[in-house]
Amino acid sequence: MDSKERRKYIEELLKKNINPEKGHELAERLGVTRQIIVKDIAILRAEGKKIIATPEGYIISKEQKSIVKRVMAFSHKTGDIEDELKTIIKFGGIVEDVIVEHSLYGEIRGMLMIKTFYDIENFIKRINEYKAEPLLILTGGVHLHTVVAENEEIIKNIIKELKEKNYLISD
Known part of the structure; x- marks a missing residue:
């Protein structure tokens, strides 16, 4: 899996999950270092993805109708x-x-x-x-x-x- 495919996978995973995803668990699952995940998240954010780093892991902001x-x-x-x-x-x-x-x-x-x-x-x-x-x-x-x-x-x-x-x- 190249870096673009990996970032697409991370984005899709965060979109479908309700619970946060820890960076080190993503790294293990994808066979890369945690630093690579941090870099991928930074690139996704730079592309405008609303990814939030919480103490429990990464989540993607879900748009709500009325807040x-x-x-x-x-x-x-x-x-x-x-x-x-x-x-x-x-x-x-x-x-x-x-x-x-x-x-x-x-x-x-x-x-x-x-x-x-x-x-x-x-x-x-x-x-x-x-x-x-x-x-x-x-x-x-x-x-x-x-x-x-x-x-x-x-x-x-x-x-x-x-x-x-x-x-x-x-x-």
């Missing part, structure tokens, strides 16, 4: 991350990413794609396993999330509860 996106500003302690995410998910929201503004590097964005309580559980588990510090520690708790929902009503419910819990930064 509402909001970038929301948060401020809270590290211990509130799980509750913050659960508040968004329980109403049907999806947390696409986390964004912080760093004084040296500028905007730092981490793709999350948290859609379910299971995703939250895995995210918190990985933080603990890797002894990782979440991005919000770089900014004293201030961070942004892009939240996606099927309609405005869901967004309003999410915002209402997040405000009640004092997680949102008010205007």
